Amino acid sequence: MEDMLGYLRYLAVGMKATATVGSISFISAVLIALVVGIVRAQQIPVLKSVAFVYVEIFRGTSLLVQLFWLYYTLPLFGITVAPLTAACLGLALNSGAYGSEIVRGALLAVPKDQLEAATALNLNAAQTLWKITLPQAAVEMVPPFGNLAILVLKDTALVSMISIADVAFKAQELRTFTYDSARIYTVTLLVYFGMALIVMAIGRIAEHYLRPPYLRRRTILLGRA
Structure with missing residues (x-):
């Protein structure tokens, strides 16, 4: 037990590093997803083709290879x-x-009568997006973005391959020193789970506070029942 507590302190x-990489990556991913998802949902000329190529490339190739390409290949082009x-x-x-597909799906799921009402109110495309479509779609985006955040957290384990001293990197160091693989990786699993x-x-x-007030009250009443 004492050994496992020592391992936990070492992994801490x-x-x-895991929290830093995960937080920065997720926030950046949300911003990228919003831009790309809006471009694809709104069918903006030229940009929609660029967005489509970007999405297919990064969804169709390995994340580990992408990390290797950024870290080891870009310096060959003079970019360190x-x-x-x-x-x-x-x-x-x-x-x-992946997140851009969440945004695109949520935007396209907004009922058509909402868009027709916006047209009747003489709102332009930008006003319709920011005042009608996006606020309604945002509520639907939160649960899948929560899942995406967990996936980002788990994917941070791969950054140990480019010499980031995260939890996975520290676990590998411990294993090299002690050869106690079973207990080390058990503690590592618990750390990621926590x-x-x-x-x-x-x-x-976030999901609770982004819900419309009437849905929030209904959830509270159901919970009490």
Whole structure:
């Protein structure tokens, strides 16, 4: 038991790197997803083709290879990328491609009569997007974006391959020193699970407060019943 607590303390050093990479990557991925998803949902000329190519490339190739390409290949073109930058950029671009489909689907799911009402009120495309479509779609985006956040957290384990001292990197160091693979990786699993629980809790809170007030009250009443 004492050994496992010692392992936990050692892995805690890598939790800061995991949290940093995961947070920066997820926030960047959401911003990318919003831009790309809106471009594809609104069928903006030229940009929709660029967005389609981006999404297909990053969804159709391995995240690990993408990280290797950013970290090891870009310097061959004279662009030196720090490990942290390569990790955050790779995760953000990869997750943003998946997230853009969440945004696009949520925007397209808004009832057509809402768009017809906006037209009747003489709202232009930008006003319709920001005042009608996006606020309604945002509520539907929160649960899948919560799942995406957990996936980003788990994918951070791959950044250890480009020398980021995250939880997975520290676990591998411990295994090299002690050869106690079973207990080390058991503690590592628990660390990731604990961090995932925190992410899920934040997602539930965000989902609750983004719901319309009448739905929020109904959820509270059902919970009491």
